[in-house]
Amino acid sequence: HQDILMKRMEIQSQQLNFPPVAQDTIGSTAGSSGGSGQALVVLPEMKNTYADYRFRLIVLTCNRPQSLARLLQSLRSAYYDGIRADLHVHQDRLPGQPPDQQTAYVVESLDWPWGIKELHQWSTHVGIMGNWIESWQPSSHDSNKI
Numbered sequence: 705h706q707d708i709l710m711k712r713m714e715i716q717s718q719q720l721n722f723p724p725v726a727q728d729t730i731g732s733t734a735g736s737s738g739g740s741g742q743a744l745v746v747l748p749e750m751k752n753t754y755a756d757y758r759f760r761l762i763v764l765t766c767n768r769p770q771s772l773a774r775l776l777q778s779l780r781s782a783y784y785d786g787i788r789a790d791l792h793v794h795q796d797r798l799p800g801q802p803p804d805q806q807t808a809y810v811v812e813s814l815d816w817p818w819g820i821k822e823l824h825q826w827s828t829h830v831g832i833m834g835n836w837i838e839s840w841q842p843s844s845h846d847s848n849k850i
Contacts, residue, residue, distance in 0.1 A: 759789040764835045766796040767804035776814050789818035794839045799829040
């Protein structure tokens with residue numbers, strides 16, 4: 705863990721144009737940096753709080769199974785850095801028709817190891833605007849969308 709902490713401090717020092725941190729200061733509480741008048745305060749090691757986070761990936765689709773399959777394979781291959789990534793696919797339908805079965809099959813057959821996978825099918829045609837507007841609502845003040 706000290707190696708990781710040291711690397712983080714080196715990167716932060718470079719980004720902020722700080723002088724490098726000496727290896728022997730890792731884990732100390734505070735100290736002087738050689739009489740330069742600058743005090744070095746070493747913060748405790750950052751705990752992995754990824755368990756507190758999750759991604760909610762929302763995919764909007766209708767009747768393009770090949771494009772959807774390509775997108776879902778890209779999402780499946782992505783690196784989520786240990787953060788849970790739940791996949792929600794919202795499938796619209798054409799006016800007066802049932803949901804496209806090939807599109808539904810693409811979702812249902814996908815192995816999703818990063819979290820839950822859900823297929824949401826609209827009971828009527830909602831169009832792209834309806835799909836955009838109604839597919840996500842915040843569940844708490846901590847929920848954000850990008």
